[in-house]
Structure formats: C-alpha cells, structure tokens
Amino acid sequence: MEWLKTLISRPSKGVSGKTGYWRTFKPIYDRDKCVLCYECYVYCPENCVEIVEKVVKIDYDFCKGCGICSEVCPANAIEMVKED
Amino acid sequence: MLKEGIILCLGGQGGVTAGRILALACVKDGLYAQAIPHFGAERRGALVKNYFRLSDKPIRRHSPAKRGDFVVVFAEKILNLIDVKEILKEDGLVILNSKRGLNGLKCYYVNASEIALRLNLVSAGWPIVNTAMVGAIARVLNLSLDSVLSAVEDTFGGRLEDINKKAVEIAYGEVKSWSG
Amino acid sequence: MKTILTGNHAVAYAVKLSRVKVVSAYPITPQTTIVEKIAEMIAKGEMDAEFVNVESEHSALSVVYGSALAGLRSFTATSSHGLLYMYEMCWWVSNSRLPLVMAVVTRTIGPPWNIHTDHTDLMTLRDSGWIIAMAENAQEALDLTIQSFKISESLNLPFAVGLDAFVVSHTAEVVDVPDQETVDEFLPERKQAYRVDPNDVFAVGNIADNLETMRMRREMALDMEKAKGVIDEVGREFGEIFGRRYGLVEEYMVDDAEYIVVMTGAWSGDAKEAVDILRKRGIQIGLLKLRYIRPFPREVIERFDDRKILVVDRSFSMGHRGTLGIEVGNVVDCKNVVAGLCGVDVGFEDFKEMFERFVRGELGEVEWWI
Numbered sequence: 001m002e003w004l005k006t007l008i009s010r011p012s013k014g015v016s017g018k019t020g021y022w023r024t025f026k027p028i029y030d031r032d033k034c035v036l037c038y039e040c041y042v043y044c045p046e047n048c049v050e051i052v053e054k055v056v057k058i059d060y061d062f063c064k065g066c067g068i069c070s071e072v073c074p075a076n077a078i079e080m081v082k083e084d
Numbered sequence: 085m086l087k088e089g090i091i092l093c094l095g096g097q098g099g100v101t102a103g104r105i106l107a108l109a110c111v112k113d114g115l116y117a118q119a120i121p122h123f124g125a126e127r128r129g130a131l132v133k134n135y136f137r138l139s140d141k142p143i144r145r146h147s148p149a150k151r152g153d154f155v156v157v158f159a160e161k162i163l164n165l166i167d168v169k170e171i172l173k174e175d176g177l178v179i180l181n182s183k184r185g186l187n188g189l190k191c192y193y194v195n196a197s198e199i200a201l202r203l204n205l206v207s208a209g210w211p212i213v214n215t216a217m218v219g220a221i222a223r224v225l226n227l228s229l230d231s232v233l234s235a236v237e238d239t240f241g242g243r244l245e246d247i248n249k250k251a252v253e254i255a256y257g258e259v260k261s262w263s264g
Numbered sequence: 265m266k267t268i269l270t271g272n273h274a275v276a277y278a279v280k281l282s283r284v285k286v287v288s289a290y291p292i293t294p295q296t297t298i299v300e301k302i303a304e305m306i307a308k309g310e311m312d313a314e315f316v317n318v319e320s321e322h323s324a325l326s327v328v329y330g331s332a333l334a335g336l337r338s339f340t341a342t343s344s345h346g347l348l349y350m351y352e353m354c355w356w357v358s359n360s361r362l363p364l365v366m367a368v369v370t371r372t373i374g375p376p377w378n379i380h381t382d383h384t385d386l387m388t389l390r391d392s393g394w395i396i397a398m399a400e401n402a403q404e405a406l407d408l409t410i411q412s413f414k415i416s417e418s419l420n421l422p423f424a425v426g427l428d429a430f431v432v433s434h435t436a437e438v439v440d441v442p443d444q445e446t447v448d449e450f451l452p453e454r455k456q457a458y459r460v461d462p463n464d465v466f467a468v469g470n471i472a473d474n475l476e477t478m479r480m481r482r483e484m485a486l487d488m489e490k491a492k493g494v495i496d497e498v499g500r501e502f503g504e505i506f507g508r509r510y511g512l513v514e515e516y517m518v519d520d521a522e523y524i525v526v527m528t529g530a531w532s533g534d535a536k537e538a539v540d541i542l543r544k545r546g547i548q549i550g551l552l553k554l555r556y557i558r559p560f561p562r563e564v565i566e567r568f569d570d571r572k573i574l575v576v577d578r579s580f581s582m583g584h585r586g587t588l589g590i591e592v593g594n595v596v597d598c599k600n601v602v603a604g605l606c607g608v609d610v611g612f613e614d615f616k617e618m619f620e621r622f623v624r625g626e627l628g629e630v631e632w633w634i
C-alpha cells in the first residue's frame with residue numbers, strides 16, 4: 001500500500017520548499033503605526049503572519065511578497081519595499 | 085416441462101401484477117417461474133405484452149417468447165389489435181376474458197369483467213380483471229388454489245386482499261373450456 | 265427463502281443484507297426501482313441507513329464518495345446517461361482507492377432515446393479501475409452484490425454490478441434470498457485502507473510527484489491482477505456458505521469443446537439452451553460466460569487458444585469491433601458477432617442459428633446480427 005503516501009497529504013510547513021525567495025517586494029512592518037486590528041493576520045493567504053506579544057511577525061522564509069497584508073492594513077503600518 | 089405464455093392486456097388492467105402473482109404461486113407449488121413485463125411506450129389503455137414461463141427446473145432463457153404454449157387475453161377488444169394465432173404455438177391454448185370462447189382454437193374462457201364488477205373491483209371506471217384472470221390461468225395450468233390465494237395475500241393487504249382472493253376463487257371455479 | 269423478485273429488487277435486498285449505511289442516487293429508468301425499494305425499506309425502518317436525495321448522478325456518486333471516505337459502507341445505482349453524467353466521479357472513486365459498490369442497469373445510450381439493454385454504458389468503465397461484473401439473472405444480481413462488498417473492501421477498489429435492463433432488472437423470477445445471520449457470517453465489518461477523520465486532518469488527492477503518481481497507478485494495476493484470485497476465493501467461499509459457487513467466469517461444456525462461444529449477461533441463459541440443442545446433434549460446442557469484465561479473465565481465455573472461438577457482443581467500439589471482441593481478440597483469435605444492441609431481442613432460436621453458422625464457418629470477422 002505504498003500508494004497511500006502519494007494519495008493523502010498532511011498539512012505541514014513548506015512542503016514546496018522555502019517560497020520566500022520568490023519575493024520581489026518585502027513587507028516592512030512599523031510597530032508605531034500598528035493598531036493591532038489583525039487584518040494582516042486574517043488576510044495573509046500563506047499563513048505567514050503571526051502576532052506575538054502585540055507585535056506582527058512576518059515569516060520571511062515563506063512570505064512571497066504578495067502585498068495583501070499591506071493592502072488591507074487600515075493604518076498603513078506595512079510598507080512594500082523592493083528587495084535588494 | 086417448460087411452458088411459455090404471453091399475457092396480453094391493456095395498460096392499467098394489471099397484467100404485470102398478474103404475472104408476478106402467478107410466478108409467486110408457482111414458487112409455492114415448488115415450481116420455477118418467470119414474469120417478464122415488456123416495457124416501452126406503454127400507457128393506460130394501450131396494448132401491453134407480458135411474458136410468462138413456468139417449469140419444474142430453473143429457467144435459463146430470458147428472451148421474450150415468440151410464441152406461447154398459452155396466450156391470455158384480458159379484453160376482447162385486444163383480438164381486434166392482434167392475431168392470437170400468430171403468437172400461439174401449435175396445440176397452444178387461449179385463455180380469454182369473455183362470455184364465450186373462440187372458435188377453431190383450444191380455448192378457455194371466464195367472464196372476468198363480470199366477476200370484477202360483481203365484487204366492485206373497479207378503478208377509474210374499469211373493472212380490474214387481473215386477479216380473476218389469475219384464478220382462471222392458475223386453474224388451466226393446474227396450480228393449486230391455495231398457492232394462488234397465498235400469493236395474493238403476499239401481494240395485497242387489507243380490503244384489497246379479501247376482494248382479490250374472492251376474485252381468484254370465483255374465476256378458478258368458473259373458468260370453462262369452450263367447445264365451439 | 266425462495267421467492268419471486270425482479271433483478272432490481274434482488275439488488276435492493278442484497279444491499280440491505282450487506283448492512284449498507286449510506287445510499288444516494290438519482291432516478292433513471294430502468295435503475296429506479298432499486299433505490300425506490302431501498303428508500304421504502306429505510307422509511308419503514310427495516311433498513312438502518314441514510315438515503316441522501318440529490319439533484320444529479322454526479323452528486324449521487326459524490327455523496328457516496330464522501331460517505332465511503334468517512335468509512336461507511338455505501339451504495340449507488342444508475343444506468344446509461346446517468347453513468348455518463350457521473351463519469352468524472354467514477355474516476356475520483358477508483359483513483360482514491362475507495363471501496364464502494366454501484367449497480368449499473370445496462371441501458372442503451374441515446375439518441376434516440378431508448379431504455380432497453382445494451383452493454384456499451386457499463387463498458388465505459390473498463391479503463392477506470394472499477395471491478396466490473398455482469399449478472400445473468402436476478403439470483404446472480406443478488407449474490408454478486410453481496411460478494412461485491414467483500415471483494416471491493418479487500419482490494420480498495422470500487423465494484424460495479426451490471427444487470428441487463430428489463431431482461432433482468434424488471435423480470436420477476438425465483439430468487440433464493442439468504443437470511444441476515446448467514447450474510448453476516450460471510451460479510452465481515454467494512455475495512456478500507458484509510459478514512460477521513462476530523463481529528464486527524466489530511467488532504468486526499470492533492471498534487472503529487474508525477475513519478476510517485478505513476479507508481480500509484482502501477483500498484484492499482486497490480487491490485488487488479490490480485491483481484492482475480494480474490495474474486496475466485498470469495499466466490500468459492502460464497503459457494504460453501506450459500507451453495508452457489510462464483511468466480512471470474514462460468515464454464516459451460518467447454519472442456520471437450522471444439523467451438524467455444526464467449527459472452528456476458530442475461531442472454532447467456534438463452535445461449536446455453538442453443539448449446540444444448542447443438543450438442544444433441546453431436547456438435548462439440550461450449551459456452552464461456554464472462555462474469556467479470558474487469559479484471560479481465562485473460563488466463564482463462566488463454567487456456568482455450570487451440571479452440572475455435574466466437575465472441576458475441578452487446579456493445580460496440582466505434583471504429584473497431586465489438587468491445588469484448590477486441591478484448592478476447594487480444595488474447596486468442598476469434599470471430600465477433602455484434603447483436604442485441606439498443607435492446608434488440610436475441611433468443612435461443614437466434615443463438616441456435618448463429619452458432620450453426622459459426623460451426624459451418626460462415627461467419628466473417630465481424631458480423632452485425634440484424
């Protein structure tokens with residue numbers, strides 16, 4: 001029953017490798033502007049925004065730089081900056 | 085001892101049910117049987133052909149019989165639609181719902197319409213003749229009356245059971261051979 | 265208990281006796297009376313199962329895909345256009361390696377509309393990974409349905425039980441219905457390779473590596489080969505308990521036969537009578553009934569490669585030959601008669617004439633019996 005391993009898959013972090021290198025623009029977070037509304041956390045399609053002790057943490061290993069977090073932020077606390 | 089029959093009725097007269105009751109009666113008599121309804125564009129009032137087989141051995145064939153050892157006719161007007169001789173084997177016999185039999189053929193007859201009316205077995209303006217015809221066919225095929233009555237019990241419940249058993253009993257007793 | 269049942273009701277009773285838990289189906293003639301009877305038994309409390317009404321066959325198979333995935337013994341039934349409408353889901357079921365049983369009442373594919381028997385619909389499942397069986401009569405329809413759950417669940421492959429429209433589905437005939445205790449003794453609790461569980465989250469059929477996926481197909485092919493042994497073993501065990509032995513094929517007077525006719529389905533009974541008639545005249549002819557189309561009983565057919573073989577088909581592959589003509593012809597040389605398509609009646613008298621012409625060497629490579 002080797003086929004079972006191919007047929008079913010369990011959610012795990014980065015099964016396709018570290019997708020962070022796909023990024024052109026990088027989200028930069030400004031703690032001072034942040035109102036802790038959690039919009040970025042809710043909307044991130046890659047589930048790589050976490051809020052730890054009232055601070056937004058972005059997992060740059062997996063963030064593809066789509067910019068949705070920056071788009072939905074009502075306080076303009078996330079700026080998309082071109083990577084070097 | 086394979087016997088094949090063709091049951092001709094009009095859609096709504098209960099020919100399919102008649103075939104199933106007869107088949108069940110055959111099982112109760114220790115025989116094998118098969119009731120094959122022919123489906124197509126049949127509807128109320130249109131001619132419907134059913135096929136029937138009984139045997140003392142398991143029945144293998146499933147195709148419709150081209151000619152019957154017996155042909156059952158549920159309504160006289162069917163004789164205007166189909167030439168019974170064309171679907172009857174040589175020496176085959178006809179079982180007819182009528183006051184009289186057919187000349188020139190081996191024929192049994194029973195007035196099933198009258199029996200149904202007498203018992204008030206009427207639905208949507210038609211006398212329902214199927215169980216009376218079952219009684220007549222069973223008598224001609226030498227099935228036991230008890231088996232047929234028990235098959236009717238298995239098929240119907242309540243008032244319908246009693247009245248249909250009565251129809252079977254009367255026709256089983258009244259069916260006659262025509263010598264014309 | 266011996267009683268009178270139509271082929272469709274025989275299937276319905278088999279489903280009840282097999283303790284199926286979920287049934288979903290969409291009505292289509294001539295299948296409808298199977299699920300009507302099941303719905304009636306559930307409504308009366310005679311059968312402990314859930315009946316899910318749906319708006320299409322695609323949804324019907326999707327519902328039982330889900331219930332089978334969740335670990336419940338599940339059943340659906342369809343015919344012709346209904347089968348074609350659920351075709352995508354047929355492949356989801358087999359490629360997900362789900363044990364599941366479906367009755368297919370074989371019916372002509374339109375246009376023009378036609379409700380009568382023709383095996384072409386069932387044959388469209390050949391490449392999909394479903395085990396495909398064909399019943400000759402109501403008794404076989406009941407017996408194969410009970411066996412199908414055991415076979416399907418021991419191989420993680422879905423199972424289609426075929427029965428001819430009207431000729432079997434609506435013909436009332438003698439059926440020996442086994443009691444619940446004996447069926448329970450024969451049919452164990454459902455087993456399957458995996459089941460979904462809300463407490464153990466995983467995805468089924470997510471994108472996977474190409475080579476691994478191809479390996480999965482090879483395993484499925486090997487399991488189909490293994491199915492041959494399982495089918496014969498389960499059929500033998502069924503015979504020991506119920507007195508009617510089953511297997512991949514039924515051999516009728518083939519041992520000493522110079523001529524062998526290969527076919528499947530209800531008309532095999534008529535063909536056996538024609539074989540008897542020719543035998544009485546000293547013609548050494550026999551009949552090999554394919555009870556299973558998938559897995560294909562290749563090894564059985566190979567045994568007869570020194571005989572003259574005629575394949576009688578009730579399905580046709582446009583641009584080639586009769587479907588079974590292709591299949592059998594891939595193993596041994598054979599003549600192919602295409603007959604009874606679109607519900608055309610073929611009886612023992614036709615078979616007698618057909619077999620006589622075969623024995624006299626009058627049949628071409630592919631003959632249309634019209």
